[in-house]
Amino acid sequence: MKASSVALLLMSLCAPVAAQTLERGNGPEPSTLDAHRCPEVTCGNILRDLYEGLVAEDAHGRLIPGMAERWELSADGRRWTFHLRDGLRWSNGEALTAEQIVASFRRAFAPATAAPFAVHFDAIANATAVQQGKLPPEQLGISAPDARTIVFRVERSVALPQLLLLPIAYPVYLPAVANFGAQHTRPGHLVSNGAYRLVAWTPQAQLTVERNAHFRDVAPIPRVRFQVTEDAASELQRFQAGGLHLTETVPPQPLPQLRARFGTQLRISPYLGAMWIGLNLQQPPLKNNPALREALSLAIDRDKLTRYITGLGESPAYGLVPPGVSDYRPASQPWSRATQAQREALAQRRYREAGYGADRPLQIELRYNTSTPLRRMNLAIAAMWREVLGARVTLRNEEWKVFVGNRKQRVITQAFRGGWIADVDDARNFLANFHSDGVTNWSGLQDPAFDALLAAADAAPDLSARAQQLHRAEARLLAQQAIVPVYFYTSKHLVRPDVLGFEANPLDHHPSRFLRLQEPKR
Structure with a gap:
């Protein structure tokens, strides 16, 4: 590429944003815009603009109410009834009916969809x-x-x-799926029902949505561009240059320096999310070796990681479920209160019990997706x-x-970047990922006792017994050494002063329909 072309590209990336276009950093390229198949935060952010479920969430x-204006539960707790708003429309103007919503749910649960x-x-x-x-999809209880x-x-x-609220519950326009197959998610093919509609998608660069004229409420911001910002340091530079209104994250830097530089533009809040290192229990060297798995967990100095490597309010994790989840007391590793020196001594003992030592060192791969914060974290863990x-x-x-593909297949992975951001405020949302039949069971845990505890929670007569x-179940998972907990997240964004309506919330969901751009002063 010629130098002049490079200069033009950089100028376009960092040029000041248009007054009525919201420029959002969004992390990696979304893996899909098929609502039923969305597995991660990146596509979820976009789908919340494109779609609306029966129930929605506000800025807080x-x-x-979403598509449904009201709902009720039967006295026996076994029947939920949702009453739709009058005049629901797809983004192409066609009527959206209850029958279409049911058909979409059937597609979501069909085996071929493999909805995560x-x-x-x-x-x-x-x-x-x-x-x-x-059973056939027609026998689904909807x-x-x-x-x-x-x-x-x-x-x-x-x-x-x-x-x-989950994307799997969004209505997918099935005629487009029938006509275009996997390409039904492309601009010109994707028909949605939310406040915005898809108009452009440049892979590995950006995705643009515009107001849906057939949505009942007019979104204050007419156009939103979701920018691929896989590298947090580059995202920060674009924000500083005026090319983004808000960022998806903030790169690891000393918190006092960030506050001094950005003041109230820096938004850090509690977040229902956990970072862990996943361990492939289906392949050597971690298969059938809980002592080795525990040694890897014990060797990590989480206090040092959260203080010097992440440094943005994260807290050390010794369990799976983060604090703050409603109606739940999290479990933790029994050695969580030991000193780091005590943990490291125990790590070395477990390492020897696993059959490793100076004459036979463990050789292991630690796999992660492209990201500046993740690179720093994994470098530190590898060093430990x-x-x-x-x-x-x-x-x-x-x-x-x-x-994502390698992690799901569990063939070449050994240790890998795991983690989970809560989809709903519920401990089960974290734990169900490790059920033997779970699509998101990336570690490949097969533990009937753990599955039975989840089933017992589901059958519990009240919230206390369920908790x-x-x-x-969480204690059992930790005893199996199925994961290496590392830290609990905070949400962290940079938000320009002219963006109004950005509210902190535990799930860190920020639909664009609730944001506004302050008009420039004349």
Whole structure:
């Protein structure tokens, strides 16, 4: 590329943003815009603009009516009824009916869809059997008695409205799927029902949405561009140059310096998310070796990581479920209160018990997706494994889609970047990822006792009994050394002063329809 072309490209990336276009940093390239198949935060941010479910959430993360204007639960707790608004439309102007919503749910749970979040809906009658291909989608416990009513039959107590915030619950326009297949998510093909519609998508660069003229409320900002910002340091530079209104994250830097530089533009808030190192339990060297897995966990100095490497308010994690989840007391490793010196001594003992030592050092790969913060974190973890255990660690950095595919297949991965951001405020949302049949069971844990504890939680008569069973399930998961907890997240963004309506919330969801751009002073 000629130098002049490079200069033009840089100018376009960093040029001051247009007054009525919201420029959002959004992290890696989204793996899909198929709402039923979205597995990560990146696509979820975009899908919340393109779609609306039966239930929605406001700027503060509170439940509000979506496609449904109201809903109620039957006295026996086994039937949820949702009453649709009048005049619902797709972005192409066609009427959106209850029958279409039911058909979309059937597609979401069909085995061929392989929806990553389907496991969270196992309370719906026949949902698991449909997903496993044991029953046809028509027997899914969701029906439409008329054009404006949706009924869910559930087999246990479940907070269904919160679950219906997930992208899998968005209505997908099935004629486009039939006509275009996997290409139904491309501009010109994608038909949605939210406040915005897709108008452009340049892979590995940006994605643009504009107001949906057929949505009931007019979004204050007419156009939103989601910028691919895989590198947090580059994202920060673009924000400083005026090329972004808000960032998806902030690169690791000393917090006092960031506050001095950005003042109130820096937004750091509690967040229901956990970072861990996943361990492939299906392949050597970690298969059938809990002592080795525990040694790797013990060797990490989490206080040092969160103080000097991440440094933006994160807290050390010794369990899976973060503090602050409603109606739940998290579990933790029994050695969480030991000193770091005590943990490292125990790590070395477990390492020897696993059959490793100076004459036979562990050789292991630590795999992560492209990201400046993740690179720093994984470099630090690799250094700790080398220093404390003498392990020989190879770092593998992969583009997001490649990384996601390898992690899911569990063939070449050994240790890998894991983590989970809560989809709903519920401990089960974290724990269900490790069910033996879970699509997001990247570690490949196969533990009938853990599965039984999840089932017991589902059958519990009240919230207290449910929380106790979930706590036991988390303790069992930790005892199996299925993951290496590292830290609990904070949400961190840079937000320009002219962006109004950006509110902190535990799930860090910020639909563009609730944001406004302050008009420039004349």
